[in-house]
Amino acid sequence: MSDDKFKLLEERKTRYLAAMNLEKPDKVPIRLMLSEFSAKHAGYTFQEIYYELDKNIDCVNKLLNDFDLDTTGGAPSLWWASLHDAVGAKYLKFAGRELDVNTQFQYHEEEYMLAEDYDAFIENPTEWILNTYMPRIHKEFAEPGSYRANVALIKGGIGMLTQLGANQKAWGTWAPEYGGVPTFTAFSKAPFDTLADTLRGLSGIMMDLYQRPEKVKAAIEALIPHNIFYGMATSGGEMEFPLFIPLHRGAFPFLNPKQWKEFYWPSLKKVIEAFWANGKRTLFYAEGNWTPYLESIAELPEKSIVFHVDMTDMAQAKKILGGRFCISGNVPNTMLAFGKPDEVKEYVKRLIDEYAADGGFIIDAAAVILADAKEENIRALIEAAREYGVY
Amino acid sequence: MHHLTDELSIAIVGLEEEKVMALVKERLQAGVKPLDIVKKLQDGMTEVGNLFEAQEYYLSELINCGAIMKAAMVELEPHLAGSEQEYRGNIVIGTVKGDIHDLGKDIVVMLLKGTGYNVLDLGVDVPPEKFVDAVKEHNAPLLALSVLLTSCLESMKEAVTAVKEAGLDVKVLIGGPMIDDKVTAYCGADFGSTLANDGVKIAEKVIGA
Numbered sequence: 377m378s379d380d381k382f383k384l385l386e387e388r389k390t391r392y393l394a395a396m397n398l399e400k401p402d403k404v405p406i407r408l409m410l411s412e413f414s415a416k417h418a419g420y421t422f423q424e425i426y427y428e429l430d431k432n433i434d435c436v437n438k439l440l441n442d443f444d445l446d447t448t449g450g451a452p453s454l455w456w457a458s459l460h461d462a463v464g465a466k467y468l469k470f471a472g473r474e475l476d477v478n479t480q481f482q483y484h485e486e487e488y489m490l491a492e493d494y495d496a497f498i499e500n501p502t503e504w505i506l507n508t509y510m511p512r513i514h515k516e517f518a519e520p521g522s523y524r525a526n527v528a529l530i531k532g533g534i535g536m537l538t539q540l541g542a543n544q545k546a547w548g549t550w551a552p553e554y555g556g557v558p559t560f561t562a563f564s565k566a567p568f569d570t571l572a573d574t575l576r577g578l579s580g581i582m583m584d585l586y587q588r589p590e591k592v593k594a595a596i597e598a599l600i601p602h603n604i605f606y607g608m609a610t611s612g613g614e615m616e617f618p619l620f621i622p623l624h625r626g627a628f629p630f631l632n633p634k635q636w637k638e639f640y641w642p643s644l645k646k647v648i649e650a651f652w653a654n655g656k657r658t659l660f661y662a663e664g665n666w667t668p669y670l671e672s673i674a675e676l677p678e679k680s681i682v683f684h685v686d687m688t689d690m691a692q693a694k695k696i697l698g699g700r701f702c703i704s705g706n707v708p709n710t711m712l713a714f715g716k717p718d719e720v721k722e723y724v725k726r727l728i729d730e731y732a733a734d735g736g737f738i739i740d741a742a743a744v745i746l747a748d749a750k751e752e753n754i755r756a757l758i759e760a761a762r763e764y765g766v767y
Numbered sequence: 768m769h770h771l772t773d774e775l776s777i778a779i780v781g782l783e784e785e786k787v788m789a790l791v792k793e794r795l796q797a798g799v800k801p802l803d804i805v806k807k808l809q810d811g812m813t814e815v816g817n818l819f820e821a822q823e824y825y826l827s828e829l830i831n832c833g834a835i836m837k838a839a840m841v842e843l844e845p846h847l848a849g850s851e852q853e854y855r856g857n858i859v860i861g862t863v864k865g866d867i868h869d870l871g872k873d874i875v876v877m878l879l880k881g882t883g884y885n886v887l888d889l890g891v892d893v894p895p896e897k898f899v900d901a902v903k904e905h906n907a908p909l910l911a912l913s914v915l916l917t918s919c920l921e922s923m924k925e926a927v928t929a930v931k932e933a934g935l936d937v938k939v940l941i942g943g944p945m946i947d948d949k950v951t952a953y954c955g956a957d958f959g960s961t962l963a964n965d966g967v968k969i970a971e972k973v974i975g976a
Contacts, residue, residue, distance in 0.1 A: 382776055406920055479865045480916050582831060585783065629822065631826075635825075715949075744918055748920065748921075
């Protein structure tokens with residue numbers, strides 16, 4: 377590690393951690409979740425970054441070379457499509473397989489868990505997932521115990537380890553050679569989202585809330601220890617950086633306020649409190665609009681989350697959560713795609729003027745940045761943050 | 768909260784599935800014209816759309832109401848055969864090429880069907896020429912395009928351009944979470960919205976109540 381890269385790494389890390397601790401760093405930290413944008417920037421097709429681990433990783437090398445980012449989310453593609461091909465995943469669609477080479481990967485939502493599966497799920501969630509759910513969502517596991525399914529399980533396991541190993545190795549260069557600081561080091565989900573996103577699907581869960589509310593509650597209860605364990609296991613003992621929870625179906629207007637308080641919030645609160653009790657902070661990545669729920673979110677222990685603003689009312693978020701949690705966000709992604717650099721600069725300046733003065737603030741886009749964002753707008757965002765974001 | 772007086776319309780707004788089904792059966796037996804029963808259900812569904820817009824109802828209520836409506840229509844379907852169901856007009860809808868998301872589209876379809884339009888749903892990942900063909904075939908005065916991914920807005924623009932270049936007499940409505948005036952203008956659409964119930968309002972504007 378060269379001295380200047382080491383210095384850069386330390387500066388950025390100190391800046392990022394200070395903001396999350398509600399302190400005033402030297403500058404407002406810049407955190408961008410640059411996903412498919414980075415494939416475009418590096419000159420790769422989406423198919424290449426989904427299927428080739430080295431190209432997926434190389435995107436970040438190029439980003440770190442070209443942009444002054446205090447923290448970065450890691451390789452743009454969360455998924456290694458080759459692994460999902462090896463097990464015949466039905467729920468993901470990738471560029472170069474079902475989609476054009478430059479089309480965003482997508483999740484295909486279905487009622488993969490049926491209403492009659494609740495009892496077996498509640499009895500033993502992981503056993504049900506392995507024996508019933510995995511064969512349903514993967515063509516290669518269709519006949520559990522068969523030669524084909526056994527081979528696929530081995531391939532899947534090897535594939536997962538290969539991908540994790542490649543990412544781990546990449547951080548071994550991003551940090552010392554580029555001064556790259558990880559945005560998060562662990563992952564989990566809200567128990568309601570685990571059930572509603574990937575198991576029951578939106579229509580399924582919405583019917584359940586009226587037809588079998590007790591089963592929904594019992595399933596969520598069964599997921600709490602599972603999601604806590606998953607978060608702590610993925611953090612692997614790393615406690616400085618936050619754990620990432622992308623929050624989905626607790627956004628307005630999925631659930632009415634009574635349902636939100638009854639079904640969404642208590643279990644999520646327990647999960648976040650458990651992380652905090654273990655010394656791990658949560659990056660509360662509130663996708664969509666969470667304005668009606670800010671008062672409840674304020675109940676969480678001080679500094680236990682970073683509240684990310686997508687479409688939540690920023691002024692309300694600052695008023696209710698400011699001084700209690702670090703706040704991040706919310707340069708609109710449509711502005712990054714369709715706006716002009718001047719507009720972006722103006723927006724960033726206003727965010728800093730109005731919300732960053734007392735520290736505890738991180739500049740970021742509203743959501744994960746896809747390939748529609750223009751490079752000149754990303755540059756304008758960073759320039760403005762550096763120009764106006766000095767304490 | 769609303770002006771509805773019919774028991775069936777009120778029952779569907781209240782999400783009372785058993786009551787809705789009982790009333791539908793009761794009225795069929797009593798010889799009420801199936802189309803009149805459908806009309807009462809539609810009145811309820813219109814109110815549910817309004818309540819959603821007023822933020823009194825959330826997606827959970829909306830989806831539930833759609834399921835009740837669907838169950839009631841299954842009951843009514845055999846009795847409707849032969850009687851010419853009068854639709855308020857044809858609307859072609861689909862999610863644009865490259866995007867496979869259907870939740871937003873399905874909610875709009877539910878509201879439009881529920882309020883009496885003949886909705887021709889082309890599904891997801893629909894190429895521009897399919898929209899053109901469907902608008903021609905059904906002589907639809909309104910085409911509704913759905914998108915979730917901001918990266919598929921180019922594809923939205925291509926679909927709108929294809930329809931406009933084909934010289935069809937059709938208004939184009941685009942819907943998705945990132946749609947604003949700027950995006951609507953960029954895509955060349957006639958209307959744009961982020962709100963499901965706007966689909967119904969714009970249909971009324973284009974096609975007439």
